[in-house]
Amino acid sequence: MIKLKKVELEAQLLEVLAQPTRLKILYFLRDGERCACEINPMMREDPSVISRHLVKMRDAGILGCRKEGVSIYYWIKEPRVFKVLGLIDEILLSSVQERAHDIRASL
Numbered sequence: 001m002i003k004l005k006k007v008e009l010e011a012q013l014l015e016v017l018a019q020p021t022r023l024k025i026l027y028f029l030r031d032g033e034r035c036a037c038e039i040n041p042m043m044r045e046d047p048s049v050i051s052r053h054l055v056k057m058r059d060a061g062i063l064g065c066r067k068e069g070v071s072i073y074y075w076i077k078e079p080r081v082f083k084v085l086g087l088i089d090e091i092l093l094s095s096v097q098e099r100a101h102d103i104r105a106s107l
Contacts, residue, residue: 016060017084021045022053026081029063033075 016022021043028034028042036054040047054074057063064077076082 013060016056016062017081019053021050022057023085025050025053025057026062026076026085029074029076030082033073036072036074039074 024043025039028039036047036051039054040050043050054063054065058065058074058077062076062078062081063074065072065074067073
C-alpha cells in the first residue's frame with residue numbers, strides 16, 4: 001500500500017511544476033545562473049508574481065539562490081527536473097501519435 005504522505009509530497013512537487021510561468025523560468029535558467037532582474041523582463045508578468053514563483057520553486061528545492069548586493073541570483077539546484085520534463089514530453093508525443101493514428105484509421 002502506498003503511504004499517503006509520499007503521495008502528498010509527490011503531488012506537491014508536481015504542483016510546483018504544473019504552472020506555465022514556472023516552466024518558462026526553468027527553461028530560461030537551464031543555461032545557468034541568472035539575476036532576478038534578467039528573469040523578470042523575460043516573463044512579461046508583474047515582478048512580484050515572478051518573485052512568488054521563484055520562492056515557491058526555491059522552497060521546493062528546485063532552485064537555488066544567492067544574494068549579491070541588492071541583486072538575487074537563481075540557478076537550477078535540481079537538474080533532474082529536466083528528466084521529469086523529458087518524460088512528460090515523451091508521454092505527450094506518444095499521445096499525439098496515438099491520436100493521429102486513430103484519426104487516420106477513422107478516415
